[in-house]
Each structure stands twice: as C-alpha cells, then as structure tokens.
Amino acid sequence: GENVEQHPSTxxxxxxxxxxxxxxxxxxxxxxxxxxxxxxxxxPQLIIDIRSNVGEKKDQRIAVTLNKTAKHFSLHITETQPExxxxxFCAARANRDDKIIFGKGTRLHILP
Amino acid sequence: xxxxxxxxxxxxxxxTNKKSLKCEQHMGHRAMYWxxxxxxxxxxxxxxxxxxxxxxxESVPSRFSPECPNxxxxxLHLHALQPExxxxxLCASSQDxxxxxxxxxxxxxxxxxxx
Numbered sequence: 298g299e300n301v302e303q304h305p306s307t308x309x310x311x312x313x314x315x316x317x318x319x320x321x322x323x324x325x326x327x328x329x330x331x332x333x334x335x336x337x338x339x340x341p342q343l344i345i346d347i348r349s350n351v352g353e354k355k356d357q358r359i360a361v362t363l364n365k366t367a368k369h370f371s372l373h374i375t376e377t378q379p380e381x382x383x384x385x386f387c388a389a390r391a392n393r394d395d396k397i398i399f400g401k402g403t404r405l406h407i408l409p
Numbered sequence: 410x411x412x413x414x415x416x417x418x419x420x421x422x423x424x425t426n427k428k429s430l431k432c433e434q435h436m437g438h439r440a441m442y443w444x445x446x447x448x449x450x451x452x453x454x455x456x457x458x459x460x461x462x463x464x465x466x467e468s469v470p471s472r473f474s475p476e477c478p479n480x481x482x483x484x485l486h487l488h489a490l491q492p493e494x495x496x497x498x499l500c501a502s503s504q505d506x507x508x509x510x511x512x513x514x515x516x517x518x519x520x521x522x523x524x
Contacts, residue, residue, distance in 0.1 A: 340516060341499070343514065
C-alpha cells in the first residue's frame with residue numbers, strides 16, 4: 298500500500314522568510330496530492346492540491362511542486378506570516394482507492 | 410451550504426455508555442468518511458461510505474459502528490469504549506471518491522473523552 302513520508306517534523310522560520318515542507322510517496326499509481334493546514338483545536342483545512350498531470354500549482358503565497366519520477370512533492374510558503382503557524386499535512390491518493398494516506402505532519406512556527 | 414457539520418462538539422462518556430456522533434453535509438457529496446485523530450498525529454481513517462454503502466472498514470473494533478442513513482448524514486455509534494479511544498473524531502466528505510471529485514472537506518470534529 299501507499300506510504301507517505303514527510304519532513305521536517307518541526308520547522309521554525311523568521312516572519313517574512315519562506316518555508317518548504319517535503320513529502321515522498323511510494324505508490325507510483327498515486328495521482329492526487331492534497332495539503333492540509335490544521336491550527337490548534339481546529340479541523341484540517343485544504344490549502345492546495347495537485348494532480349499528477351501537473352508539475353506545479355500556485356495560489357498567492359502558497360505553491361506545490363510535484364516530481365512524479367522521483368515520487369516527491371513539496372509545499373512552499375513565501376513571505377510567511379504569524380497566521381501561517383500550524384501543523385501541515387501532506388497526503389497522497391491512488392485512483393483505485395477510496396482513501397488518502399497522510400504524512401505525519403510538520404509543525405510550522407513563524408518567529409516574530 | 411459549503412460546510413460539513415458535526416455534533417456534538419464535545420462528549421464525555423463512561424465505558425458502559427452508548428452514544429452517537431453525527432455528521433451532516435448538504436453539498437451533494439456522495440462519499441463520507443470517519444477519521445480518528447490523536448494529539449500530534451495525522452487523521453487515521455476508520456470508515457468510508459461511497460454512495461451510501463460501506464466501502465472501507467480499516468479493521469476498526471466493533472465497539473465503533475458506522476451508519477449512513479442517507480447521502481447527507483453519517484453517524485458513528487459508540488458502545489463500550491475504552492479510555493484509549495479518547496480522541497478527536499473527524500468526519501469528512503468528498504464529491505465522490507474517484508476521478509477529480511476526491512477532495513475531502515473536514516467537519517470541525519467531536520472531541521471525545523472516555524472515562
């Protein structure tokens with residue numbers, strides 16, 4: 298089955314700098330890769346997703362890149378702000394499955 | 410309505426109690442999910458309903474019993490739970506479970522404490 302590895306587990310960046318979170322997946326049949334942000338005590342919220350027919354997707358300060366050959370995908374947050382502090386989960390899903398597999402999460406701290 | 414709602418927000422129950430968690434969505438989604446999330450861990454899939462039929466049961470103990478009365482509602486019946494079942498229980502829904510409709514939207518969760 299699918300296995301998703303996520304790094305780093307904790308990341309601290311200065312406000313205004315960029316943050317990068319990386320994930321790898323094992324199942325070459327995976328074709329959908331969402332990213333969720335979860336603030337303390339809140340629900341996971343989808344912030345961006347990418348499908349395997351696309352190499353990069355951007356939404357304002359957030360971008361995701363996908364390298365199908367290497368089976369890895371990354372989340373990039375530019376010009377970080379205090380409200381970006383949260384836990385971020387990457388995930389992967391294969392077309393044959395009804396389920397997505399989550400990475401273990403990255404706790405992002407934005408330092409003033 | 411673009412939200413998934415869950416009730417109750419918090420629940421405290423004893424090990425001999427029977428309770429139910431409820432989830433509702435009015436987005437016309439045909440797939441619904443139950444997840445369990447422990448602190449500092451990712452959501453862990455429990456059950457998937459697709460077109461009101463149970464399609465995935467991730468070997469969940471029988472003290473958890475899901476029910477999908479119609480396409481908008483999902484219940485999780487709880488009976489004889491253990492303290493280690495204390496967690497945040499999240500419901501999610503997606504348009505369907507394949508081919509472009511797989512984006513999952515989460516409800517706010519029910520925080521369950523088993524004493």
